[in-house]
Amino acid sequence: MPPPPWTSTPDTTRSRWKELFATAPHGCVDVAGACPVCGEAQLHRHYQLGRSLARVVDGEYYISEGRVWEWCSACRTYEHGTALVPLWWNYYLHLDIEPNQLTATPDALEEAVQRRRARFHEPRQVPVVEMRSFDGTTEEVVARFVLTITGQVVTIARTEHIRQVADKRVARVPGARDTWLTRDDGLAFLEELPPNLRGSRIFATKVFEMDETAAMTLPTQ
Numbered sequence: 001m002p003p004p005p006w007t008s009t010p011d012t013t014r015s016r017w018k019e020l021f022a023t024a025p026h027g028c029v030d031v032a033g034a035c036p037v038c039g040e041a042q043l044h045r046h047y048q049l050g051r052s053l054a055r056v057v058d059g060e061y062y063i064s065e066g067r068v069w070e071w072c073s074a075c076r077t078y079e080h081g082t083a084l085v086p087l088w089w090n091y092y093l094h095l096d097i098e099p100n101q102l103t104a105t106p107d108a109l110e111e112a113v114q115r116r117r118a119r120f121h122e123p124r125q126v127p128v129v130e131m132r133s134f135d136g137t138t139e140e141v142v143a144r145f146v147l148t149i150t151g152q153v154v155t156i157a158r159t160e161h162i163r164q165v166a167d168k169r170v171a172r173v174p175g176a177r178d179t180w181l182t183r184d185d186g187l188a189f190l191e192e193l194p195p196n197l198r199g200s201r202i203f204a205t206k207v208f209e210m211d212e213t214a215a216m217t218l219p220t221q
């Protein structure tokens with residue numbers, strides 16, 4: 001059975017809908033708040049960037065003319081129109097969608113929300129490098145550098161002190177052609193850790209993959 005058609009906000013709830021999106025805290029695609037039409041606890045929005053501009057309206061910074069979609073996955077109510085794109089939109093993770101997939105109704109956007117939901121529940125493997133110590137008899141994990149789904153390299157260690165020491169040790173590592181790599185370089189940074197950290201007592205493993213949940217925890221002693 002095909003999903004029910006998208007319908008625009010009924011007149012009776014339009015002002016509540018507008019108010020809800022206008023006052024929702026910054027936070028990208030997902031908007032907390034009961035759908036004025038069906039009561040669903042979460043709504044969604046997506047901005048498409050257009051011509052760049054810089055404007056301040058009521059203390060809010062805008063970076064582009066563009067388009068906005070606001071929708072409810074449950075009752076398939078939606079709004080679509082031109083809009084100024086706020087600065088904060090740039091700072092959050094967006095839906096995995098190509099501009100040419102966008103149509104007036106949020107079909108492709110809703111599919112992207114569903115794909116993201118499915119991905120979220122799948123166990124994921126993430127690339128990691130472990131900093132290990134060896135005292136002649138035992139090998140131990142000192143810290144773990146994990147490349148997360150957002151492209152950030154995070155450091156997991158038993159204590160905050162160890163984390164800071166480990167971070168300092170690999171603050172930057174030499175890369176190819178006289179460049180320096182930092183954790184912002186993601187996988188390239190991880191790959192340069194083993195050749196740059198290979199003492200007899202402290203060394204870095206090669207990049208390997210781990211279950212994300214396991215990777216993000218290091219047992220405390």
Ligand SMILES: [Zn+2]
Pocket residue numbers: 035036037038039040072073074075076077
């Ligand atoms: Zn709804």
